[in-house]
Amino acid sequence: MPSYAGPPVAPRPGEIASSLRLLAYLALGLALVILDHRGGWQARARQQAGLAAQPLWWVAGLPGRLGMRVKDDAATLGQLTAENRRLRDELLVSNARLIRLSAAVADNAQLRALLGAAGNRGLDVQLAAVLNIDLDPTRQRLVLDAGSRDGVYVGQPVIDAGGLLGQIVQVMPRYSTVLLLTDPDHAVPVMVQRNGVRLLAYGNGRSDQLQLVDVPLNADIRNGDVVVTSGLGGRFPPGFPVGTVTDLHADDSRTFLVGELRPAAHLDRGRNVLLLKAAAVAPGVGQLGAGEASEAGTGDSEAGTRDPGPGTREGNSNRGAAAAETVSPAPAQTPQSPLSRVPGPGPRVPAPSAPSPESRVPAAPTETPPPASAQTPQSPPSRVPGPGPRVPAPPAPPAPAP
Structure with a gap:
């Protein structure tokens, strides 16, 4: 005996309309696919639609771009700060080296000048x-x-x-x-x-x-x-x-x-x-x-x-x-007769002049008399030796009458 399925349900008006719309959309989609495959006119339509929607895409991507820029800027600032610090330190070291090299160049020039001055004069320095x-x-x-x-x-x-x-x-x-x-x-x-x-x-x-x-x-x-x-x-x-x-x-x-x-x-x-x-x-x-x-x-x-x-x-x-230098004065020299001298370490004393038939002895000059300490007493009968011919001593004065 067959089972009982219940009383028959009559279709609703809304369900029929929905089914019809679905079928219409499917037919339209199939027709568009066939037309796009054959004519390509939809590509041009998509391009125009993309151009029209581009501002919307830019606005939609703006928050993400802003976030990335802030992140990149923060990273770049840190990198720039570190690089700036490193470059500043390198600059200080380079300046110190440059100053030292400049001092070395000046010292080298001075040494060259010193050696040149010594070499030009021929000095032992x-x-x-x-x-x-x-x-x-x-x-x-x-x-x-x-x-x-x-x-x-x-x-x-x-x-x-x-x-x-x-x-x-x-x-x-x-x-x-x-x-x-x-x-x-x-x-x-x-x-x-x-x-x-x-x-x-x-x-x-x-x-x-x-x-x-x-x-x-x-x-x-x-x-x-x-x-x-x-x-x-x-x-x-x-x-x-x-x-x-x-x-x-x-x-x-x-x-x-x-x-x-x-x-x-x-x-x-x-x-x-x-x-x-x-x-x-x-x-x-x-x-x-x-x-x-x-x-x-x-x-x-x-x-x-x-x-x-x-x-x-x-x-x-x-x-x-x-x-100027001051040279100590030499001891005074006593004028000397050219024909007679007094031997000995003492100063020279001129011999007394007297007329003689054998030779004449020129008189001694009187500008500079010899000092008293330099005179040598002579006995009346003695003679004064000299490098030239012997000159007789002057005669003794006559004794006074008693």
């Missing part, structure tokens, strides 16, 4: 580095890294590529001290290179100036004249540049001129100097004058030029004599 410098107005000195172990000695001249710097005044095993030309306790005999006028150059505590004192009013000295060492006193060799005359004016007494020199040496710069190893010119025989004492550079050894106190100078009357 020793290179020394400057360890310390003291340019106080009352103390102008350098400390060098060469001492007695390197052959440095007190009084050794020191030069650079420009000219004379000073002299060694203190020597230790590894170090030495240089007294500069500009020190108030230093003086050096100089001469004008153009005409040979001899002067004295004093330091005044300024690294850019020297002084010429007690210059005669009629001295042939002009601005621009080159002043060199004269060699007097035997401390400094002659011919080394000392400075250039920059000014001449009368002193307070209006009896002498005072000159100013611009030093030829670079006293306030440079890291190396030259020590003259050749022996200084030996002073002349006899007593040395104040010129040599003034070159010693200290108050104790400048007795001929300065007062015992440091940094002081004597009056104008004593300074002018310091530029």
